[in-house]
Amino acid sequence: MPSSPTAPPATDLRERATVALRRLVGRDEVGFREGQLEAIEALVTSRRRVLVVQRTGWGKSAVYFVSTALRRAEGAGPTVIVSPLLALMRDQIAAAERAGIRAVTLNSTNADEWAAVSGALARGEVDVLLVSPERLNNPRFRDEQLPALAATCGLLVVDEAHCISDWGHDFRPDYRRIRDLLTTLPDETPVLATTATANARVVTDVVEQLSAGGRDDDGSRGGRDVLTLRGPLARASLRLGVLPLASPEQRLAWLIAHLADLPGSGIVYTLTVAAAEDVATALRDAGHDVAAYTGRTEPAERIRLEEALRDNEIKALVATSALGMGFDKPDLGFVLHLGAPSSPVAYYQQVGRAGRATERADVLLMPGPEDKDIWRYFASASMPRQDQADAVLRALVESGRALSTVALESIVDVRRTRLELLLKVLDVDGAVQRVPGGWAATGQPWTYDAERYQRVSEARDREQQLMVDYERTDSCRMAFLQRCLDDDTAQDCGRCDGCAGAWFATAIPDAAINTARSRLEQPGVVLEPRAQWPTGMDRLGVPVKGRIAPEVALAQGRAVARLSDLGWGQRLRELLRATAGEGGDRPVPHEVLRAVVDVLRTWDWAERPVAIASVPSRRRPELVSSLAAGIGELGRLPYLGPLDLVDGGPVGEPGGNSAFRLANTWGRLGLGDDLRRRLSGIPGPLLLVDDVADSRWTLTVAGALLREAGAPAVLPLVLALEA
Known part of the structure; x- marks a missing residue:
């Protein structure tokens, strides 16, 4: 798409962008990293659609905040950021405020503020509006506010864009709604999608989604060209290692003995809520200052725990994946996994929390024999089944009216979490629609895409095997992760245990073994x-x-x-x-x-x-x-x-x-x-x-x-x- 006729000269834009960046960062000597200014120019000058795939800590948020400042100075409407987690929104709002950018959010926890936020939007007092992908399908928001936002926003940002893709490690059906939103945008509205964890398959899928809507160069309605900016994904600060310990008591004992030796404060990831709570209790009993952080943690307590970790008031949060994309602590000293995530891509995303502004951060994986069972359970829970989808559609059609999720539970035998996921998939596919009072059938034909789900299932199986291969490799671990993300710049890091030998203690004192055994053998x-x-x-x-x-x-x-x-x-x-x-x-x-x-x-x-x-x-x-x-x-x-x-x-x-x-x-x-x-x-x-x-x-x-x-x-x- 050609540049806007009113676009400023490139040198002027570069100067104004640099001023905005320095205000955002708070340092007068800072400059743009490779690729940042190119993305900003594509958005602000050329009004393009851009996908940025860069490592955690590269500065993707700087791109959209600087672009927002420049677009608003030109008189454009507010930036709309689709962001997946409340914790991530909190960090983004704080960063915007530091740059003098007025940012607000509409989410499930601040319903009492919606009227005030809507008023501020109408008066032009908002620079950035953050919403979750689920908010895009809230009937009130979808019908009353989204059309005007789509028509007037100056920039649309899709954060953590790998969530769009079936192939992404954190696929969320609601992200698929963004494709429909893109078709309603004026042709001149720039769009930015960002992620740190996308292999070639995910990139292809995200680009296909981002190209929806708009007009081709000949003026006909069709797909939009998408500029993909991809950088090297190696993280020079991370020192990776794997410590295979067969029994739970050995893994817990290692933590009891050596958690204090890890640099600074950090995160200990577990695969289940029960494990996070049990490990946190055992570590506290052993004298470590830690706390559990899971999907069951209340929102206010999550905020308190995040701040405690940011301020180094505790040694570690023992967390499930609930503490992930939404947490930003530049000096996080370590990430340790008690049990492996189901893919190297998911693992790279989680370890990317560490070492963003430090010379060194330690990353250690302690896999367990039970990991595969847990992977299998979560994989099956996230895949829609045809018999269940057919039963839900039949119930909605036969009812002739909207049904709540609770009402559907007495008609179709699908557990609540799976039913909610299934309804989202059917909604995104156009077969059902969320309406006041619940869900209604649209009457649109729907066919279970068995071939697609089989491909996704096979891809997940391959990624699980890659995770096992990562655990067992004796070569460079960072290069292994880069290759899993299709990064052709992969080379030996010289720091991991594959390159330089084990950097972590392997001996476990008998006292720690006895403490761990005593804890784990307590039934009840x-x-x-x-x-x-x-x-x-x-x-x-x-x-x-x-x-x-x-x-x-x-x-x-x-x-x-x-x-x-x-x-x-x-x-x-x-x-x-x-x-x-x-x-x-x-x-x-x-x-x-x-x-x-x-x-x-x-x-x-x-x-x-x-x-x-x-x-x-x-x-x-x-x-x-x-x-x-x-x-x-x-x-x-x-x-x-x-x-x-x-x-x-x-x-x-x-x-x-x-x-x-x-x-x-x-x-x-x-x-x-x-x-x-x-x-x-x-x-x-x-x-x-x-x-x-x-x-x-x-x-x-x-x-x-x-x-x-x-x-x-x-x-x-x-x-x-x-x-």
């Missing part, structure tokens, strides 16, 4: 009882609603561990895998029974149970019955036996949603005459034993039957919690 997790029946159960023929009545509710229970726990969780995962199905069932191992006894010993119940019953098991009857009998023998409690299975017992696949899990259990458990007789007049609480609790509806229904038959209280006890 609280099992909270269900308090509320699912909504809409009448649709499924189950006559319950509202709160579960106190006279039939379970008491608080216990489990030996969560299956995602580092210690007992891994042992129980292996036991349950080995005992599932015909031929695998066997009595409970002695060491597991001993752990159960430890749980019982530390259980702070109001009244000790006086007898035991068990949930009947189709998959592991011997494991469950021997567990109940063993507890009875050791605790000198009578084992009253299992409940009955009616018509084969509970049905349905694991992982379904709450409403269907209850419906699949309702009416499929019963009490035999002998068990009912023995319950009559029971003088105290009853211990109810099972192998695994996932939805907890089987335990809830069994407990209600036992309470109705005379048990004054029912205390659930299981080997493992699914989550």
Whole structure:
């Protein structure tokens, strides 16, 4: 596209851009890095669409903030930045304020400010508006504000643009809406997309998305040309290493012994929420100043923890991927992974948090044998299934009206998180639309793209293998990551353990091993009882609603561990895998029974149970019955036996949603005459034993039957919690 006829001369633009950059950075001697001014000129002078792929710390935000300052000085409307995380928005707003740029956000946490923000936009008092991709489909924002913003914005920025791509390590369906937004922009509106983690496949996909809309040079409606600016991705400050330690206790012990030796403050990443919480607790008990940071952390607490790490008030945050793209601490001294991400691209993105303004930062990976199971779980949860998509569309069409997510749960057997993802995919594909009151079918034809999802699945399998190859390579690790990102400038870094040998301690003191073992061998997790029946159960023929009545509710229970726990969780995962199905069932191992006894010993119940019953098991009857009998023998409690299975017992696949899990259990458990007789007049609480609790509806229904038959209280006890 030719330059605007009113564009300033290149030398004038360079001078004004330099002034804006120095105001942004706060230093008079700073200049542009290679590629920054080229991107700014393409946006401001030529009004182009630009994709910038540069390493973390290169200064991608400087490009869009300087471009914003120049465009606003020319009289253009505000810059709209589509940003994926609230934490990232907070950093961007702070950076804008330092540069004298007025930045605001519309998000789910500041609804009380929307009217004021809208007024400021209307009065031209806003230079930058930050929104999440999900906000683009909020009915009120989409219908009332987005059309005017699209018509008047001076620059559209898509931050973390790899999220657009199916192939990106952090694909988010809502990012696909940006393609539709691009088709509504005036031809002269420049667009910038930025990312630090895109291989050639992702770049191709993002460029295809960015080219949507606009006019070709001959004036016909068609795709827009996209300028791609890509730099070398090597990070000179990072010193990479891998320490393979087979057992969870060895990995935790290494952290206990050596966390204090790592430079400055940093991040310890784990793959699950449970692991983050357990590791943080163990490290605090060992005297380290750390805190857990996960998707369960409240927003206000997240802000407090981020600031504590920025200010070096704590040694580390033990975090899941919830602390990722949105966190900026230029002097972060280390990133350590307790368990590997599922791809080198995701790994590069996370380690890129470190060493942005320091000469050296340490990066260490401690993979675990359980990593592949966790990868497999998250991969399956993120892929839409055709049968579930068809069921959702059929429910919306047959209803003839909008249905909320909660209402859909009583019609289609899809768990909440998967259902929300599926609705987003169908929305982006045009088959459904978010409207006031929920979701509605559009009537547009939709076909499940099995070939596309198969390609994505195969690509993820290859990336998982690349992660394993990274762990095992004896060559340069930085060069390996660069090659995974299709960076043709890759060369040996001279710093990593592949180039220079192990820079990290490998010895683990016996005292640390003993401390870690003691921590991980402590069994016992609280099992909270269900308090509320699912909504809409009448649709499924189950006559319950509202709160579960106190006279039939379970008491608080216990489990030996969560299956995602580092210690007992891994042992129980292996036991349950080995005992599932015909031929695998066997009595409970002695060491597991001993752990159960430890749980019982530390259980702070109001009244000790006086007898035991068990949930009947189709998959592991011997494991469950021997567990109940063993507890009875050791605790000198009578084992009253299992409940009955009616018509084969509970049905349905694991992982379904709450409403269907209850419906699949309702009416499929019963009490035999002998068990009912023995319950009559029971003088105290009853211990109810099972192998695994996932939805907890089987335990809830069994407990209600036992309470109705005379048990004054029912205390659930299981080997493992699914989550």
